[in-house]
Amino acid sequence: MxxxxxxxxxxxxxxxxxxxxxxxxxxxxxxPVATGVERQITISAKKNQWRFEPEVIEVDRGDKIILTMVNEDDYDHGIAIDAYGISQRMPANSTIKVEFIATQAGDFPFFCSVPCGEGIVDGAKRTHFDMIGKLHVKDLISETQ
Ligand SMILES: [Cu+2]
Structure with a gap:
């Protein structure tokens, strides 16, 4: 043949x-699921604190997430969520938007992806590596709301 x-x-x-x-x-x-829900979430990199505020965000799987990332610092930061392939620079004193659909359920870290130094905040040392938070994506199927 x-x-x-x-x-x-x-x-x-x-x-x-x-x-x-x-x-x-x-x-x-x-x-894949799409809830059709749009979530506007604002996360700030607090001025000279090497900290995101808030550090925990909760959404439902399938939601469209529109992140408004505010950098209050005079130097650059970044926002990365590996699980969603997101990594963007947050230029000094500016605001950027990041959009994605939360297709995977679970806990995913979001963190600063641009080395941004360190300093003393309230007597304690904080660094670039402390700029980490958690994205919790609830699974509507396996979790009861
Ligand atoms: Cu940073």
Whole structure:
């Protein structure tokens, strides 16, 4: 038999198997959801505190998140959420917007992605590495609201 016909048959089989997997075997928690809810959330990098405010944000899986990131400092910071492939620079004394859909449930750190130094805040040393917070994405299927 022509090897191209065999090749095409194999590809067709793989595609059909993938479609069947998505339709029947994919766990409910792994299916994409969109709640249609838009959440406006503002997070500030507090001036000379090496701290995000707030440090915990809670959303529902499937929500569209519109983050307004305010940098109060005279130097740059960054915002990164690895799980969502987000990494953006926050220029000094400015505000940026970051949009994404919270497709995965779980706890994900958000953190400063631009080395931004250190200082003493209320007698304690704070550094770039203290600029970390938590994004909690609630799963509406496995958690009861
Ligand atoms: Cu920073």
């Amino acid at each position: 022509n090897k191209y016909i065999i090749l095409i048959a194999v590809i067709v089989l793989i595609v059909i198997a993938g479609a069947l997997y998505r339709a029947y075997l994919l766990p409910e928690a792994a299916k």
